[in-house]
Amino acid sequence: MKNYKNQYNLKLYKPLFSIVIIIIQLIFSLKDYYELQEWRKANPELDSLINLVIHYDTLFIxxxxxxxxxxxxxxxxxxxxxxxxxxxxxxxxxxxxxxxxKDFKYGIYNTAWFLGFSAFVLILVKITKYLIEKITSRKLK
Structure with missing residues (x-):
């Protein structure tokens, strides 16, 4: 019987950089949120008339x-x-x-959207491979 080593592990490899970038994005998103709330308080009559496009929440995700x-x-x-x-x-x-x-901000946002969705799919693939490896290794024991 072969000795199957767990190839697919969900180990975090040097996560400090990503944690710092995620925290920076969270700070920027919170700053944008509070600026929007201040603007809404200062301009309540315009708030209902203007359709605001808000990206800070999805960009964080x-x-x-x-x-x-x-x-x-x-x-x-x-x-x-x-x-x-x-x-x-x-x-x-x-x-x-x-x-x-022109529209550089929206180009960055659309790139983030595409890469975020791609990362989500790749994370699901890694989790699925890890679970399949765990199930097959248990069956072999």
Whole structure:
């Protein structure tokens, strides 16, 4: 009988970087939320007339998903690329006013949306592989 070593583990690999980026995004999102609440208090008559597009809540979720996937990824070139993308998303979105490209902010948001969804699917694949490995290793014992 073969000795099956658990190939698929859900170990976190150097999660400090992603935790810091997620906390920074959380701070930016909370800042945007409180600024919106202050604006609503100052302009109650405009609040019902203007349809506001709010991205800070979903952007946080996307950064969280990408960060979790980065934590689950073994140290490699892909991990460095994911870290670079996380930094570009967080700081690119919040400092998009400094970049003279029309709708740059929404391009960053759409990129974060796509990568967040992709990270969610990849996390589910990792969890599924881990569960299948656990079930098959129990059956072999």
């Amino acid at each position: 996307f950064v969280l998903l990408i960060g979790i996937y980065e934590m689950l990824t073994k140290p490699s070139l892909n991990k460095k690329l994911i870290r670079l993308i996380l930094v570009f998303i967080v700081f690119g979105y919040h400092f998009s006013g400094l970049i003279p490209i």
